Amino acid sequence: MSLSSGLKALRGSASIVGAATFGCGEAPGFTDMEILARAAHAAVADAGLTMRDIDGLCTASVLSTMWPMPVIEYLGLNPSFVDGTMLGGSSFIAHLMPAMLALQAGQCNAVLVCYGSTQRTATFGRTQMAQARRMMDPQPFEAPYEPMQPVSSYALAASRHMAQYGTTRRQLAEVAVAARNWARLNPEAFERRPLGIDEVLASRMVSDPLTVRDCCLVTDGAGAFVLTRTDRARHLPRPPVAVLGTATAVWHRQISAMPDLTVTAASQSGRLAFEMAGLAPKDVDVLELYDAFTINTLLFLEDLGFCAKGEGGAFVEGGAIGPGGRLPVNTNGGGLSCVHPGMYGIFALIEAVRQLRGEGGERQVANARIALAHGNGGTLSSQATALLGVADAV
Amino acid sequence: MTVQYTGVQSQHQAALDQGRFLIQRCGACQRFVHFPRELCPHCGAMSLDFVEPAGTGTVHATTVVQRPVEQGGSFNVCLVDLDEGVRLMSRVEGLAPGDVQVGQRVRARVQMKDGHGMVVFSSGAAA
Numbered sequence: 001m002s003l004s005s006g007l008k009a010l011r012g013s014a015s016i017v018g019a020a021t022f023g024c025g026e027a028p029g030f031t032d033m034e035i036l037a038r039a040a041h042a043a044v045a046d047a048g049l050t051m052r053d054i055d056g057l058c059t060a061s062v063l064s065t066m067w068p069m070p071v072i073e074y075l076g077l078n079p080s081f082v083d084g085t086m087l088g089g090s091s092f093i094a095h096l097m098p099a100m101l102a103l104q105a106g107q108c109n110a111v112l113v114c115y116g117s118t119q120r121t122a123t124f125g126r127t128q129m130a131q132a133r134r135m136m137d138p139q140p141f142e143a144p145y146e147p148m149q150p151v152s153s154y155a156l157a158a159s160r161h162m163a164q165y166g167t168t169r170r171q172l173a174e175v176a177v178a179a180r181n182w183a184r185l186n187p188e189a190f191e192r193r194p195l196g197i198d199e200v201l202a203s204r205m206v207s208d209p210l211t212v213r214d215c216c217l218v219t220d221g222a223g224a225f226v227l228t229r230t231d232r233a234r235h236l237p238r239p240p241v242a243v244l245g246t247a248t249a250v251w252h253r254q255i256s257a258m259p260d261l262t263v264t265a266a267s268q269s270g271r272l273a274f275e276m277a278g279l280a281p282k283d284v285d286v287l288e289l290y291d292a293f294t295i296n297t298l299l300f301l302e303d304l305g306f307c308a309k310g311e312g313g314a315f316v317e318g319g320a321i322g323p324g325g326r327l328p329v330n331t332n333g334g335g336l337s338c339v340h341p342g343m344y345g346i347f348a349l350i351e352a353v354r355q356l357r358g359e360g361g362e363r364q365v366a367n368a369r370i371a372l373a374h375g376n377g378g379t380l381s382s383q384a385t386a387l388l389g390v391a392d393a394v
Numbered sequence: 395m396t397v398q399y400t401g402v403q404s405q406h407q408a409a410l411d412q413g414r415f416l417i418q419r420c421g422a423c424q425r426f427v428h429f430p431r432e433l434c435p436h437c438g439a440m441s442l443d444f445v446e447p448a449g450t451g452t453v454h455a456t457t458v459v460q461r462p463v464e465q466g467g468s469f470n471v472c473l474v475d476l477d478e479g480v481r482l483m484s485r486v487e488g489l490a491p492g493d494v495q496v497g498q499r500v501r502a503r504v505q506m507k508d509g510h511g512m513v514v515f516s517s518g519a520a521a
Binding site for chain 1: 403407429454455456457458459460469471472473481482483484485492496497507512
């Protein structure tokens with residue numbers, strides 16, 4: 001599979017001109033829609049636009065199957081472009097390509113991508129959602145064996161990686177510790193207590209080999225960003241962040257149907273995104289990888305070409321992806337320590353935008369010009385990659 | 395017996411409920427398929443037939459789902475590659491859940507639960 005000339009021509013054609021989060025951590029007393037609206041309004045204001053300027057909408061929800069409709073109603077929009085494609089946590093990065101195509105075709109001029117969830121504090125929370133999903137999204141060939149989903153699926157992938165490549169629990173723990181050390185530099189992060197490798201190894205096992213510290217947080221949170229054509233972005237107040245390349249790949253739904261448990265569809269989405277951007281891994285200054293579980297970070301570093309297959313464990317040893325390490329990964333603290341309201345992809349993208357704008361404060365990566373944001377959905381099922389750059393990288 | 399035309403999922407389950415584990419084979423491309431589908435995911439042909447697998451396989455990946463003793467205790471969940479080349483989720487019984495190993499040879503059998511059959515595995519190809 002190679003990239004069409006039409007997609008290559010889209011390189012840098014759209015830019016992120018506004019971004020915001022709201023209610024990260026705990027937002028008691030808010031509904032999903034309310035925190036989404038707060039983040040959406042803040043992102044539009046950040047872009048120097050008003051809600052009336054928004055004529056494109058991308059959004060997805062874990063709960064509501066018709067989610068774009070209530071969002072359009074609530075925000076008072078009349079969009080000429082709507083995309084509600086639900087690819088789990090990869091959705092909001094996967095929304096980039098259809099939004100770019102719509103912008104380039106003139107179907108719309110300003111696309112709002114937004115998400116919000118109060119799964120941590122809501123009455124109808126995670127436990128109830130899991131029960132409802134067993135009915136609404138049945139997996140009759142896995143459910144009888146009672147895997148604890150999604151963690152058991154990722155645990156199976158981790159077990160295979162360990163058996164095939166000698167990856168260790170200590171190497172997985174390195175990922176959690178690096179994320180925590182970044183989170184300690186981020187005032188927005190939910191978990192900022194010190195965390196060491198031994199504490200990860202000694203923490204409560206959930207589904208072997210993954211402990212509770214190998215698993216992402218369960219938080220509330222909302223995120224939103226605004227995308228316009230890059231020519232317009234140059235006239236807006238914030239430094240534009242150009243989308244240089246993006247691609248999405250989906251290979252399966254159930255972990256039992258994943259072709260090779262050690263190779264994700266990120267190997268396809270990453271290759272296509274790099275090809276569109278005309279970039280290689282060596283060009284990337286900062287990475288935001290969807291770390292629902294510690295194994296994810298290893299798999300994506302490998303599949304996106306930052307190290308060879310099977311070498312992810314060795315790659316992250318010695319604090320290599322933490323603050324002061326050789327490659328900055330998940331600088332906000334990631335889903336493991338910053339925020340994880342059910343679907344994290346939009347937060348990975350927003351942190352990449354903040355880094356490229358130089359807004360990272362204590363956690364800022366010096367001279368960050370190119371960032372990679374990667375979203376994961378389902379049980380390693382859907383993978384969406386975006387390469388973003390500062391204006392002069394276009 | 396009256397021939398009933400149903401989707402392949404219920405045909406597969408009906409066989410399991412009678413103690414028979416079936417997978418599919420494509421008459422066009424000859425590849426094996428599991429879970430049961432209406433069309434071949436490899437070649438797209440509508441030529442899938444149910445066949446009995448040998449029942450032998452190898453553990454591809456394994457986990458222990460941690461559960462308090464009062465709720466039944468921890469248990470094994472694994473992925474098994476059948477020798478026909480298809481993979482399925484299951485569990486290995488007759489071993490402590492943490493003793494199930496990637497690469498271990500296992501044999502399938504059908505276990506009844508609440509009147510329905512499900513495929514589980516025992517350790518050792520000859521078990």
